[in-house]
Amino acid sequence: MERRIALPAGYRLGDVLTFHRRDQEAIAEQVTPQRLRKAVVLANTPVLLDIAFDGQSARCMAQADGGMTPAVQAAVEDALLNVLGLRIDPQPFMDLAAGDDVMGPLAQRQPGLRIVQSATVFEALTWAIIGQQINLAFAIALRRTFIQLADIRHSSGLWCYPDAAAAARLDVEALLARKFSRAKAETLLRFARMADGGELDLVVSERNPIGAISDALLAVKGIGPWTVNYGLLRGYGHADCSLHGDVAIRAALQALLGEDSKPDMRRTEQFLQRYAPHRTMAAAHLWASLSPKGDGNG
Structure with a gap:
């Protein structure tokens, strides 16, 4: 093709x-x-x-x-x-932020910023589970381990990021032996097996809107609001994700407001609410403000 x-x-x-x-x-x-x-x-x-x-x-x-x-x-x-x-489309957020004293100048400094996504919803959500509450370098190493343990290679020689069926076949002990915490390994496999077995329907439809998917994910043991919102952002390209629980978002907001400490999650949530239904792009601009390259890759 x-x-x-x-x-x-x-x-x-x-x-x-x-x-x-x-x-x-x-x-x-x-x-x-x-x-x-x-x-x-x-x-x-x-x-x-x-x-x-x-x-x-x-x-x-x-x-x-x-x-x-x-x-x-x-x-x-x-x-x-x-x-x-x-x-x-980043333009609706740019239009919304144009007259905003806080986000407007930041957005104007970062024209054309977009949300880059994982290839699949499953990849985005598993990456969110793997990467939560650990530093980026360690998260990338665990992601690599996960890919290799799933053991699917394309004929080109590259390892494939697995789907739910491949991940569901993994064993908790194999993950533990490769530096996964027990909680992270169990959550990862629980999610994969529920997705593979049909208990979790990850396909958006009229009968299964994004809100229902979010609620179903939150009901999975070990998956919390940050993981769900990150998954909606990187997997579905949902335009109105609130990343108020993200430490980097709160750090960016602290710098933007010129304050001595990070705002708490409640205040961050209230701030981001001003940009609904375009909170995903607000998060992208806050992430980008922390990056020397301004790439929004939180």
């Missing part, structure tokens, strides 16, 4: 590449200045997404081990929009 996707004016390619370049060992993602290759299981099939950037467009190729079925093709289309950061 091959297609070309037009990129919007002012597209910040560097942000996209930075997000997908996090693992320097590059077992599942290979990133160069003009190319992104990522392996992931889509519709039960190992798939390589190979994206070459050329000016204002992206030439996207997908190689599916086992054939490009309609289900795989649909999953590829979704994954491409996610990894390219094309789900959320």
Whole structure:
């Protein structure tokens, strides 16, 4: 499968590449200045997404081990929009913030900022579980372990980020032996097995709106509001996620307001509420304000 996707004016390619370049060992993602290759299981099939950037467009190729079925093709289309950061239009937030004394100047300093997503909802939520309450370097190492233990490789040689079925087959003891805490390992496998077994429906539909999915995730032992909101943001591209529990968001708000201490979660939630229904982009701009590159990759 091959297609070309037009990129919007002012597209910040560097942000996209930075997000997908996090693992320097590059077992599942290979990133160069003009190319992104990522392996992931889509519709039960190992798939390589190979994206070459050329000016204002992206030439996207997908190689599916086992054939490009309609289900795989649909999953590829979704994954491409996610990894390219094309789900959320940033302009409505920019319009909302234009006259705002606090976020307006910050947003104007970071034009074109977008939310880059994980390839799949499952990847976003498992990454949120893996990365919660630990430093980024350790989280990336655990993510790499998770991918390798799931043991699915594309014919290109890249390891695939697994789907729920592959993750559900893992053993808690194997994760514990590779530096996962028991709580994190049990939550990860509990989530994977519920998703694989149908107890958790992660597909948005008229009968299963995003609010119902959020409530179902919150009912899973070990999954809290931060994990859910991060998953909605990075997995679904939901435009109105409140990341008031995120330490980096609170640190950015402290700096923005010029205060001596971080605002608590309640005050942060109240602040972000001003930007509903575009709180996801508010979070992106706060994250970016902490980054030397201003890339919004919280």
